[in-house]
Amino acid sequence: MQNVSNFVIKFRIWDGFHMNYSGMMLPISGIPNKNLVVQQFTGLYDKNGVEIYEGDILEVDMSPERPHIRTVIRDADSYQLRFDAYDSGFLFKKEHAQRFEVLANIFQNEDPTFPPR
Template sequence: MRQIKFRAMLSDKYYAHPRMVPWDELLERFDALHIFDEYCMTLMQFTGLLDKNGREIYEGDIVKLHQVVLSPDDKIGWVEYTAQYGYSIRFGKRRCRQSDWATDEGANYEVVGNIFENPELLEAYK
């Protein structure tokens, strides 16, 4: 069973500048009833998957994907959730569904940042 947890991008109302806060810190430091009204800019859910380095993959993460069979070049995209496709990696206007990238033994994916703190990583791939 997939573990349900989140992380949040908190606004500068709480910190000196917006900051990504992991699940444990959210539970420990914030009142769940008020965090979304006052501090939370965006809430991101854990996909239940780990990258090749064992790092948890969340919505909004920027990942580098290398699929030996489909493409010899690494691709950079971001993880998003939609009701129609579930979790997928977006490469500009193209989409790689979770069923394609999360189960392919020939694929390697690695979290290299997130869309809030590292948007420049996607500039070359738009």
């Protein structure tokens, strides 16, 4: 059995205009906005100590030639890094997190060269 006592469960919510971070648990069903998108904290931090959430756009330094841009996707019971919706992705592992840098997220991204939503 895995010890989860050190795992922090956090969420952020995109309301269509702002990214909201809260330490409070609120029932989503009681909030009247149907455009809310809840994103879970992966439990990992990038090389700069920034929390990594699903929906974040990362620069992944896994290749000596050049870094790759990937998006954090939650797929069933794991997190994956994918280039786009057609990419099968690769598993998001703790030992690789120091090679990641959070650049943006899919909702507040203004650079069209990043992966599409």
